Amino acid sequence: xxxxxxxxxxxxxxxxxxxxxxxxxxxxxxxxxxxxxxxxxxxxxxxxxxxxxxxxxxxxxxxxxxxxxxxxxxxxxxxxxxxxxxxxxxxxxxxxxxxxxxxxxxxxxxxxxxxxxxxxxxxxxxxxxxxxxxxxxxxxxxxxxxxxxxxxxxxxxxxxxxxxxxxxxxxxxxxxxxxxxxxxxxxxxxxxxxxxxxxxxxxxxxxxxxxxxxxxxxxxxxxxxxxxxxxxxxxxxxxxxxxxxxxxxxxxxxxxxxxxxxxxxxxxxxxxxxxxxxxxxxxxxxxxxxxxxxxxxxxxxxxxxxxxxxxxxxxxxxxxxxxxxxxxxxxxxxxx
Amino acid sequence: xxxxxxxxxxxxxxxxxxxxxxxxxxxxxxxxxxxxxxxxxxxxxxxxxxxxxxxxxxxxxxxxxxxxxxxxxxxxxxxxxxxxxxxxxxxxxxxxxxxxxxxxxxxxxxxxxxxxxxxxxxxxxxxxxxxxxxxxxxxxxxxxxxxxxxxxxxxxxxxxxxxxxxxxxxxxxxxxxxxxxxxxxxxxxxxxxxxxxxxxxxxxxxxxxxxxxxxxxxxxxxxxxxxxxxxxxxxxxxxxxxxxxxxxxxxxxxxxxxxxxxxxxxxxxxxxxxxxxxxxxxxxxxxxxxxxxxxxxxxxxxxxxxxxxxxxxxxxxxxxxxxxxxxxxxxxxx
Ligand SMILES: Nc1ncnc2c1ncn2[C@@H]1O[C@H](COP(=O)(O)OP(=O)(O)O)[C@@H](O)[C@H]1O
Ligand SMILES: [Mg+2]
Numbered sequence: 001x002x003x004x005x006x007x008x009x010x011x012x013x014x015x016x017x018x019x020x021x022x023x024x025x026x027x028x029x030x031x032x033x034x035x036x037x038x039x040x041x042x043x044x045x046x047x048x049x050x051x052x053x054x055x056x057x058x059x060x061x062x063x064x065x066x067x068x069x070x071x072x073x074x075x076x077x078x079x080x081x082x083x084x085x086x087x088x089x090x091x092x093x094x095x096x097x098x099x100x101x102x103x104x105x106x107x108x109x110x111x112x113x114x115x116x117x118x119x120x121x122x123x124x125x126x127x128x129x130x131x132x133x134x135x136x137x138x139x140x141x142x143x144x145x146x147x148x149x150x151x152x153x154x155x156x157x158x159x160x161x162x163x164x165x166x167x168x169x170x171x172x173x174x175x176x177x178x179x180x181x182x183x184x185x186x187x188x189x190x191x192x193x194x195x196x197x198x199x200x201x202x203x204x205x206x207x208x209x210x211x212x213x214x215x216x217x218x219x220x221x222x223x224x225x226x227x228x229x230x231x232x233x234x235x236x237x238x239x240x241x242x243x244x245x246x247x248x249x250x251x252x253x254x255x256x257x258x259x260x261x262x263x264x265x266x267x268x269x270x271x272x273x274x275x276x277x278x279x280x281x282x283x284x285x286x287x288x289x290x291x292x293x294x295x296x297x298x299x300x301x302x303x304x305x306x307x308x309x310x311x312x313x314x315x316x317x318x319x320x321x322x323x324x325x326x327x328x329x330x331x332x333x334x335x336x
Numbered sequence: 337x338x339x340x341x342x343x344x345x346x347x348x349x350x351x352x353x354x355x356x357x358x359x360x361x362x363x364x365x366x367x368x369x370x371x372x373x374x375x376x377x378x379x380x381x382x383x384x385x386x387x388x389x390x391x392x393x394x395x396x397x398x399x400x401x402x403x404x405x406x407x408x409x410x411x412x413x414x415x416x417x418x419x420x421x422x423x424x425x426x427x428x429x430x431x432x433x434x435x436x437x438x439x440x441x442x443x444x445x446x447x448x449x450x451x452x453x454x455x456x457x458x459x460x461x462x463x464x465x466x467x468x469x470x471x472x473x474x475x476x477x478x479x480x481x482x483x484x485x486x487x488x489x490x491x492x493x494x495x496x497x498x499x500x501x502x503x504x505x506x507x508x509x510x511x512x513x514x515x516x517x518x519x520x521x522x523x524x525x526x527x528x529x530x531x532x533x534x535x536x537x538x539x540x541x542x543x544x545x546x547x548x549x550x551x552x553x554x555x556x557x558x559x560x561x562x563x564x565x566x567x568x569x570x571x572x573x574x575x576x577x578x579x580x581x582x583x584x585x586x587x588x589x590x591x592x593x594x595x596x597x598x599x600x601x602x603x604x605x606x607x608x609x610x611x612x613x614x615x616x617x618x619x620x621x622x623x624x625x626x627x628x629x630x631x632x633x634x635x636x637x638x639x640x641x642x643x644x645x646x647x648x649x650x651x652x653x654x655x656x657x658x659x660x661x662x663x664x665x666x667x668x669x670x
Contacts, residue, residue: 232442233437233439233443234442234443234445234446236397236437237435237437237443237445237505237508238445238456239397240395240397240429240430240434240435240437240509241429241430241456241457241460241508242428242429242430242457242460243426243430243456243460247456252448255447255448256445259447329447330446331446331447331492331494332446332492332494
C-alpha cells in the first residue's frame, strides 16, 4: 500500500505538468486583454507598454516556463517566509501577481479561503452527516413512506439549481421573516457568544442550500450501495447466526456499503475548495468561488490560472486519496 | 436410530407464500416432517421444489416482504418457532440451530476476518469474552480441518479456497454446539473432490458431536451415503418419506423413481446418455388442488387431476403421496 501510494504520487507529477500546460494555454490564448477595462483615455502606446511590462510579448513557451518557476519555486518560498518569518525567497523572485489588484494571488486566496471553508466546508460535512443515515434508513425500509419522501426530497435537491433554492430561502427567511441576513458579512469577528450566534445565523442559509444539494447526491448513493449489500448472502448468514438487526445492518451491511460511498465522498472534497461558485454569489460570500468569477470577468489571467491549477492539484490528490481509502476499506483489494 | 424418542423438531402444515408483483407463489404447501435427535435427514428434490424455502421458513430467515409464512407450527424444544418473539428466535438461531448455506464464496462477509465472524455467535450466545471466543474459534477451525488455525483466524474470506470457506461456514454453524444443523446444499457449489472431503468431514463431525442434521441436496448419490432417512420434495410438498434403505430399495412415488433413474451409475453398463425427467416443474401460482406431478407422471389417471394426494403409509416409517400403487400397478384404495 505504501509503495503504491508513492508510485501514484510520482505518476501524479507528469499528470499535473500536462494539466498545467493545458490550463496555461487555454487561459493565455483566450481572447481577453488585461488593459481592456482601463479608461479609454489611456493612449494605445501606454497600453502596449503595460502589456510589455506584464510580460505578454514573450513567446508562450517562455511564459509557461516562467510561470512554472514562479508557481513551484518562488511561491512556496514566499509562503514559507510569510508563515515562519524566514527570508528564503530572494528579492528578484517575483511572485505571481493578480493583474487586477497587483497583489500576490496567493494572498488573495489566503484571504478568501476561510469563508469558503466555513460555508462550503460546513455544508459538505452537514450534507454527508444527514445523507448517510437517510440513505441507510431509506434502503432498509425500501418503498416505505420515509423512503418515498427521501426520494422526492433528494430529487428536488438534485434537480433544483442552488441559485433557485438560495434566492427562495432569501425571499422567505430574509425578506419576509427577517430571521437571517441575506448577505454574508466577512468582517464579522467571532469574539463572544452573541457574535458567534450572528455567525451561525449568516451561515445557516448558504450552508442549508449547499447541504441539501450534497445530501441529495450522497444519500442516493448510500441508499443504492446499501440495497446492493442488503440482498447479499452474507447478510442472511449474519441473521442465521442470530445477530440482531442492528448488528446486521449497522455492522455487516454498512461496513460493506461504505466502501464505494467513502470513495465518492473523498472525490467530492475538491469541490469544497472550488467553492460553490453560484451559491457564494447568491449570498455574497467572498470566498474562492467568487474570486474566480471576478478574475474571469476581469481577464485576470494569473489568478484564473493559479486557481484552476490548484483545483486540478486537489482533484488529482483526492483521486489518489479515494483509491488509497478504497484499498484500506476493502481487504480484497491489494495494490502491489 | 432411537425409535420412539420424541422428535427434536416437528413441523406441521407449513405453508409459505411469496407475494410478488406477478402474483402469489405458493412455494411451500402443507409440509409436515420431523427430525429425531442425532438423526440425519436428507431432503431431496429438483431445484425449485421448495427445499430451501421450507428450511428458511422454520427459523424466520426469509425476507418479509415478499415471503409470508401463512400457516403451520414448528415445534422445537417445547416452543413453536413460528409464534415466537423475534428476540427469542434470534437466541435460537446460530445457537441451537446452525445453518450452512450453499455458496461459500458469497456467504461470508468479505470485509471481516473469518475469526471475527466465527467469534460473533460465540460472544453473543455463549457470552464468551474476546480471548475465550478466540480460543474456541481456533478449536473450531481445527475441528473442521483447517491447518494453521491460529494464524488463519486473522485471514479474510478471499484468502481461502471454496472448500476451505465451506469449512469456515461449518465451523461457524457449529460454534455454539447446536442441537440441529441445517445444511442447504453445502457441497453443490464445490468441485467433486472437495465435495467428497466435505462429506467425509460432516460424517465425522456428526459422529463426534451427535447433533441432528437436515441435509438438503438435489443429489441422491450424496444422500445414499450419508442419510438415515430421506424426504423427497416436489412442488413445495413432501411427496415421499422413508428410511434411506427403503427409499432406494422400494421407492413408491413416481417422482422418486424418476429421480433415482437420473442418478448415473458408476458401475454396470454405461447408459448412452443421462436420463432426465421430461417436462417442467409446476407453476406454484395457487395452493395445489391436484397432484403437482401429474403432468410429468407416467401413471397419471383421472383422480390425479381432481385431488391432491395425501401422504399414506406404504411401509414401516415410509409414506408417499400418490394415488397409484406401483407395487400392484393399479390405483391405490384409500
Ligand atoms: N425471494 C423469492 N421471491 C419469489 N419466489 C421465490 C423466492 N425465493 C424462492 N422462491 C420460489 O420458491 C420456490 C422454491 O424455491 P427454493 O426453496 O429455493 O427451491 P430449492 O428446492 O431449489 O431450494 C421456487 O419456485 C421459487 O420460485
Ligand atoms: Mg435451494
